[in-house]
């Protein structure tokens with residue numbers, strides 16, 4: 120099931136907090152683990168459910184820590200999704216300014232340590248005393264100190280675990296950000312990936328020798344996560360030097376505002392083009408993305424005019440704009456393509472498929488990517504023109 124369609128619990132600072140449809144599985148697991156399997160009966164089952172819900176409140180606070188820090192630096196946060204294995208805050212992008220990445224990454228674990236300190240201080244009050252780790256069982260029944268001690272221990276665990284300096288853990292980002300204060304982003308990432316993968320080997324080996332299957336699983340997860348982050352950053356650093364004009368589609372079909380959606384569908388089927396610019400007398404007046412077309416067909420029917428449903432006020436891509444920036448903008452505006460304009464002149468469209476194709480070529484051999492042949496080179500530089 121698509122994460123975007125998960126049911127929403129609540130909204131905090133404009134961020135939707137959603138629970139994934141598989142989330143109840145962890146509640147059932149907890150009830151079984153603490154109740155039936157632990158021999159503690161219904162009381163144990165109830166305890167399991169209470170503790171897991173509290174743990175997920177903590178996970179949510181951890182993700183809110185990242186989110187609030189991100190918003191502070193102007194990074195939009197799409198949503199927080201709670202999965203049985205933990206939470207994910209979906210940030211629009213991770214800033215490459217080392218200090219900003221550092222603050223956003225550390226804000227999550229910092230929330231856990233603050234909560235642990237707060238609980239520690241509260242434990243000085245009568246009736247709030249801690250239970251020792253070895254007593255974290257239900258022998259004395261469900262008591263406040265027992266629940267309280269679980270929450271304390273979990274905060275420490277979550278804070279420390281996430282600070283392991285390896286991607287995809289927060290610690291990997293913290294390490295990269297610290298390194299990036301002394302070197303460029305790509306080199307810092309490569310070092311952080313090496314540290315993460317070396318740690319993964321240590322964990323894996325230790326897990327293997329001690330027969331700890333869970334540790335081997337974690338090691339595998341860290342190793343793959345580190346590699347994936349390394350590849351992504353390498354590709355992005357290549358992509359930085361590539362401009363829209365090396366990637367956009369020139370031969371595109373356009374619609375007129377007066378065309379019907381039926382006409383648009385026919386054109387899609389005939390040409391396999393999924394997004395259309397809408398032109399009036401050669402001037403761009405809007406864009407009809409595929410998902411808008413499909414939705415509008417469903418809501419309003421095929422005889423509706425394109426003008427009625429097209430997306431207006433789309434900021435077009437410029438031929439000399441860096442592909443990386445355009446990709447960011449597409450993601451922010453949730454469009455999978457943008458019209459390419461040179462001043463008032465419509466040139467074509469750039470789609471996420473075009474960008475994906477460049478990624479693919481880059482991964483095979485960077486020399487396969489079309490060279491920059493911007494025809495205006497001998498005329499006034501483009502940047503100077505658009506700045507004026």
Ligand SMILES: [Zn+2]
Pocket residue numbers: 181182185227228281289
């Ligand atoms: Zn985190």
